[in-house]
Amino acid sequence: MEEELRLLAERLAELExxxxxxxxxxxxxxYYITIPLMILIHVGFLAYEMGATRMKNxxxxxxxxxxxxxTALPAFYFFGWWVYWAFPTGFSLSAGPNEISGLAYxxxxxxxxxxxxxxxxxxxxxxxxGVVWGAFAxxxxxxxxxxxxxxxxxxQTVGFTILAIILGSFSWVLAAAWGWHADxxxxxxxxxxxxxxxxxxxxxxxxxxxxxxxxxxxxxxxxNADGTANVLTGHSIxxxxxxxxxxxxxxxxxxxxxxxxxxxxxxxxANFTTIYGTPTTLSALAFNILMSTAxxxxxxxxxxxxxxxxxxxxxxxxxxxxxGLDVYFPATxxxxxxxxxxxxxxxxxxxxxxGIDDAVGAVTVHGTIGIYGMLALGIIASGYPALxxxxxxxxxxxxxxxxxxxxxxxxxxxxxxxxxxLKWLGMLRVPEAAEKAGLDPVKVPTQAYPEGIPKSAPxxx
Amino acid sequence: MGWNYYTADWxxxxxxxxxxxxxxxxxxxxVGIVGFVAILWAGNRTEQAKYKMKS
Numbered sequence: 107m108e109e110e111l112r113l114l115a116e117r118l119a120e121l122e123x124x125x126x127x128x129x130x131x132x133x134x135x136x137y138y139i140t141i142p143l144m145i146l147i148h149v150g151f152l153a154y155e156m157g158a159t160r161m162k163n164x165x166x167x168x169x170x171x172x173x174x175x176x177t178a179l180p181a182f183y184f185f186g187w188w189v190y191w192a193f194p195t196g197f198s199l200s201a202g203p204n205e206i207s208g209l210a211y212x213x214x215x216x217x218x219x220x221x222x223x224x225x226x227x228x229x230x231x232x233x234x235x236g237v238v239w240g241a242f243a244x245x246x247x248x249x250x251x252x253x254x255x256x257x258x259x260x261x262q263t264v265g266f267t268i269l270a271i272i273l274g275s276f277s278w279v280l281a282a283a284w285g286w287h288a289d290x291x292x293x294x295x296x297x298x299x300x301x302x303x304x305x306x307x308x309x310x311x312x313x314x315x316x317x318x319x320x321x322x323x324x325x326x327x328x329x330n331a332d333g334t335a336n337v338l339t340g341h342s343i344x345x346x347x348x349x350x351x352x353x354x355x356x357x358x359x360x361x362x363x364x365x366x367x368x369x370x371x372x373x374x375x376a377n378f379t380t381i382y383g384t385p386t387t388l389s390a391l392a393f394n395i396l397m398s399t400a401x402x403x404x405x406x407x408x409x410x411x412x413x414x415x416x417x418x419x420x421x422x423x424x425x426x427x428x429x430g431l432d433v434y435f436p437a438t439x440x441x442x443x444x445x446x447x448x449x450x451x452x453x454x455x456x457x458x459x460x461g462i463d464d465a466v467g468a469v470t471v472h473g474t475i476g477i478y479g480m481l482a483l484g485i486i487a488s489g490y491p492a493l494x495x496x497x498x499x500x501x502x503x504x505x506x507x508x509x510x511x512x513x514x515x516x517x518x519x520x521x522x523x524x525x526x527x528l529k530w531l532g533m534l535r536v537p538e539a540a541e542k543a544g545l546d547p548v549k550v551p552t553q554a555y556p557e558g559i560p561k562s563a564p565x566x567x
Numbered sequence: 568m569g570w571n572y573y574t575a576d577w578x579x580x581x582x583x584x585x586x587x588x589x590x591x592x593x594x595x596x597x598v599g600i601v602g603f604v605a606i607l608w609a610g611n612r613t614e615q616a617k618y619k620m621k622s
Contacts (some may be wrong), residue, residue, distance in 0.1 A: 177603075180599065181603075184603075189568070218593075218599075220593065223592035226592070262614060263614055326592045417587075464597065532615075540617075540618050540621045540622070543621060548617055549618075
């Protein structure tokens with residue numbers, strides 16, 4: 107009998123070890139898969155931005171977009187990941203209540219040298235650091251791509267690259283440390299809840315872009331002497347619309363990466379949770395992402411009847427619900443997104459009338475709608491626990507408002523100041539002669555369409 | 568006896584360059600950051616030269 111019990115105990119231990127290994131490999135594969143899915147966002151931004159560009163600047167826009175992706179990633183490796191773990195409690199760099207933040211903690215896991223290098227490179231005893239870092243690095247690259255479309259056709263390449271590095275490895279990361287980390291002071295003190303990063307990724311990137319646009323100025327020919335705006339149509343609307351659809355496909359990876367897989371030593375619990383430790387499921391995401399996509403498209407269709415704005419409406423729909431994808435009822439998500447789709451075009455027109463030439467409407471889609479989504483959650487989900495644990499802060503309109511103001515300021519101030527410095531250094535805007543000639547003939551060693559594109563007939567109405 | 572390739576002590580070099588070397592992460596991180604900045608600096612010089620040619 108004793109021998110049988112011993113064998114059973116051994117067998118049980120083996121099964122537990124096997125189940126644990128399977129769970130670890132599932133967690134590793136889960137985050138790994140989010141990375142190529144999120145690369146679709148960049149495929150989409152590339153197509154979207156190039157389509158929205160006039161033919162003389164197409165490849166230049168493409169180069170700029172590729173560099174946003176390529177420079178945000180190493181910058182996030184060298185600095186950004188450390189910022190996320192060092193800053194949650196504010197500029198004191200002290201440890202928070204969960205003891206997963208502060209200077210000492212960041213130095214121990216997020217630097218590429220010394221003891222922490224074991225977490226910043228291949229390590230067969232660490233299945234998770236690389237894939238979670240990879241998912242966060244893709245968020246960083248996404249912020250740079252959001253800014254990229256706004257500034258096309260007149261920004262210098264290296265100047266833009268420096269802005270992408272600042273945004274991708276500092277601005278949004280600071281917002282994430284404060285509002286997307288269980289030790290973040292915005293979460294702990296104000297109950298800020300932004301599950302899918304509507305504020306801390308989308309709004310921060312958009313308001314960073316607005317800060318840059320103020321210093322950069324509009325494209326030549328965008329505004330008339332009386333202040334009225336001209337439409338500078340991109341060379342390929344189909345390219346733009348398909349690009350937007352690819353961004354939406356990539357969003358599934360982005361939002362999937364916002365979930366914390368359960369059952370590991372670093373997990374909040376045995377089940378899926380948000381980054382704040384509150385419970386969620388992929389089912390919640392499936393319901394609400396699809397319903398918000400539909401709501402956004404329909405809302406934009408009602409107001410514009412324009413495929414560009416309808417696809418932008420799809421993005422706006424998801425962004426408007428991103429903060430609360432874990433808590434909304436699907437019909438709520440549909441209505442929140444419907445309103446987002448309807449206010450999209452009027453909000454973009456309002457901004458344009460203030461002399462801001464946002465070539466792809468990114469400030470509105472990601473900024474105005476991101477903040478609208480943050481505030482909507484503050485009304486609809488008021489009282490919901492913002493993070494896991496007893497006696498924690500709850501979601502409130504005031505808390506979401508404070509979080510929104512902080513996110514807007516982080517984006518706007520860092521974008522404005524850094525672009526102002528570049529302007530003083532003569533690295534922000536291309537010279538007038540180059541802009542008029544087109545950036546491709548000035549600095550790109552190949553042609554986008556060496557055989558040209560046949561022109562389609564004008565619309566009859 | 569002078570320096571001999573075959574009998575020289577390469578452990579210091581391995582310590583810096585080889586992936587398992589104790590100082591390799593710090594060395595490559597340093598090279599990466601310096602290289603990154605140098606490429607941006609050189610890229611900006613080239614870009615400004617192209618604008619100058621155009622104007």
